[in-house]
Amino acid sequence: MSFELVATIAAATPAETRRLGARLGAVMITGDVVALVGPLGSGKTTFAQGVAEGLEVPPDRHVASPTFALVNEHPGRVPFVHADFYRVERREELRELGLEEACERAAAALEWADRFPDMAPRDHLKIEFTSEGLDAAGGADAARRLTLWAAGPRGRRLASALLP
Numbered sequence: 001m002s003f004e005l006v007a008t009i010a011a012a013t014p015a016e017t018r019r020l021g022a023r024l025g026a027v028m029i030t031g032d033v034v035a036l037v038g039p040l041g042s043g044k045t046t047f048a049q050g051v052a053e054g055l056e057v058p059p060d061r062h063v064a065s066p067t068f069a070l071v072n073e074h075p076g077r078v079p080f081v082h083a084d085f086y087r088v089e090r091r092e093e094l095r096e097l098g099l100e101e102a103c104e105r106a107a108a109a110l111e112w113a114d115r116f117p118d119m120a121p122r123d124h125l126k127i128e129f130t131s132e133g134l135d136a137a138g139g140a141d142a143a144r145r146l147t148l149w150a151a152g153p154r155g156r157r158l159a160s161a162l163l164p
Contacts, residue, residue: 003126003149006159010132011144017043018050020146020162024125025054027161028107030078032154035113035120038129043144047127048082048109055080055107065111071097079106085115094119123152125159 011017024034034051036044045065052063055076063074065084070093074080081102088094099119102108113120120126125148132143150156 003151004156006148006150006156007163008145008147009162011043011146013143014043014046017046017144017146018053021047021050021052022054023050024158024161025051025080025107027158028055028078030106031104031121032158033103033108033110033120033124034158035117035124035126036109036111036129037114037126039131042129042131043146044111044129047129047146048111051107051109052076052080052082070094071099071102073102073106081106081108083108083110085110085112085119088112088115091116091119120151123154125150125155 011020028051036047038044049063052074055078057063057074057076057080061074063082070088071081071083074082083099085094094116103121110120113126128147128149130145132145148159148162150159
């Protein structure tokens with residue numbers, strides 16, 4: 001699978017990271033997949049929460065990192081599959097959960113997708129999250145850089161939703 005670097009964009013706050021996710025979710029359709037890559041605390045789950053918002057997942061649904069559940073599915077304008085590969089040790093675990101089939105009937109965000117890159121379809125958007133520094137209180141990383149990599153026409157279409 002080959003990727004095309006589309007752009008690098010900045011998100012100054014977690015709220016901005018979430019808004020970017022909502023912009024992406026608003027254009028996602030069944031079968032669209034975004035692979036989220038980056039270290040702990042870099043904004044992957046915050047972005048996925050925005051995607052859920054853009055997909056019109058009801059606000060009473062708690063969209064949290066599925067680190068222990070591995071895969072959560074939420075109703076919305078398009079069903080939303082949110083997966084987390086952080087604790088997955090074997091590719092077979094994801095196949096047993098029916099992740100491939102779920103991605104065909106929903107829009108999906110795959111956190112820690114770099115652990116099993118072949119679980120994403122050939123045509124998707126990969127977003128690499130990197131932290132830009134500490135917030136004003138010197139605590140958690142606030143600013144993030146999102147690097148967009150498209151693998152195919154669907155990936156390019158999704159990336160364009162994030163560009164100014």
